[in-house]
Amino acid sequence: MREYQDRKNAQKKHYYKDSFYVAEQTKKFNVQESEFNEDLEALNSENLEILDSYIELGQFVVYVKCSENLKALRIFKSLGYEVLSEISAIDFISQKGGFEVFYQLLSISNKKRARVKCFVKKAEMLKSVVEIYKSANWSEREMYDMFGIFIQNHPNLKRLIMPDDWHSHPLLKSYPLHGDEHARWYEVDKIFGREYRETIGPENRDSAKIDSKDTFNFGRIYHEVERGAEPRDEKILQEYQEDGGVAFVKRVKRGSSKILEKRP
Incomplete structure (x- = not known):
């Protein structure tokens, strides 16, 4: 049985008890004392320059130079890591002037996971690993x-x-949350033309925005009107009944009820 938790007003509670709470850093362990020691020795035997290596969250993490990412993944593929499940990056341009790229690997036969990390400067190019893992095509x-x-x-x-002519890259930390000037007018310019900007208006980039007066896209409960009509402020009791359907039963009075022995 699950431990009971009071879920009243759960959405009003903070995730952290302290507003200045900082999550604890995950612990890192020595590779020599783990099941990944053989993998580390195999990497060293291939003269791969390893900048750092450790065990974190039960997986083998190797930090290499960005120029040796192809060589590192080729060695891991030979060690039985047959699946490349993910490739992504973290924007550290303001702090370090580049990106931290990681490759997430899985060995199904040996039931082990590994992560290869490297740092790519903003002006540098990273070698493709599609020739080793086909799944890298779309991820790259x-x-x-x-x-x-x-x-x-x-x-x-x-x-x-994103479209081929899109300006900038959305996951950069310097990218505006609601898009830039190009993003606000992209669909209007593409579909209708720049001359219709004043007629249509900028694109809404806030996915959580709801216009209470919009009767084209939203039905206002107890304030319903015909689609596109002017909204009403007074509250009405709107009930929907199918033709020939069972009548609405709001409240049954015990004294006036009766048991039917057969269909009427």
Whole structure:
């Protein structure tokens, strides 16, 4: 049985008890004392320059130079890590002048996970690993699309999610949360033309915005009107009844009820 928790006003409670709470850093352990020691020795035997290595959250983490990412993944593939499940990056341009890229690997046969990390400067190019893992194709395109990291020798390096003529890259920390000037007018300019900007207005970039006066897209409960009509402020009791359907029963009085022995 689950431990009882009071869920009243759960949405009003803070996630952290202290508003200045800082999450504890995950612990890192020595590789030599783990099941990944053989993998580390295999990496060293191939003369791979390892900047750092440790065990974190039960997985093997290796930090290498960005110029040796292809070599590192080729070695891991030979060690039985047959699945590349994810590639992504973290924007550290303001702090370090580049990106931290990671490759998440899985060995199904040996039931082990590993992560290869490297640092790519803003002006540097990263080698494609599609020749080793086919799953890297779209992941590298997404990383280029979202962060602007150029991938060398990729078979088809172009945007994956955003349009080809989109300005900047949405997952950069410097990118505006609601988009820039280009984002606000992109669909209007593309579909109707710049001359219709004043007629249509800028695109709403806030996915949580709800216009209480919008009767085209929202039905106001107990204030319903015909679609597109002017909204009403007075409250009405609107009930919907199917033709020939069972009548609404709001409250049954015990004294006036009766048991039917057969269908009427």
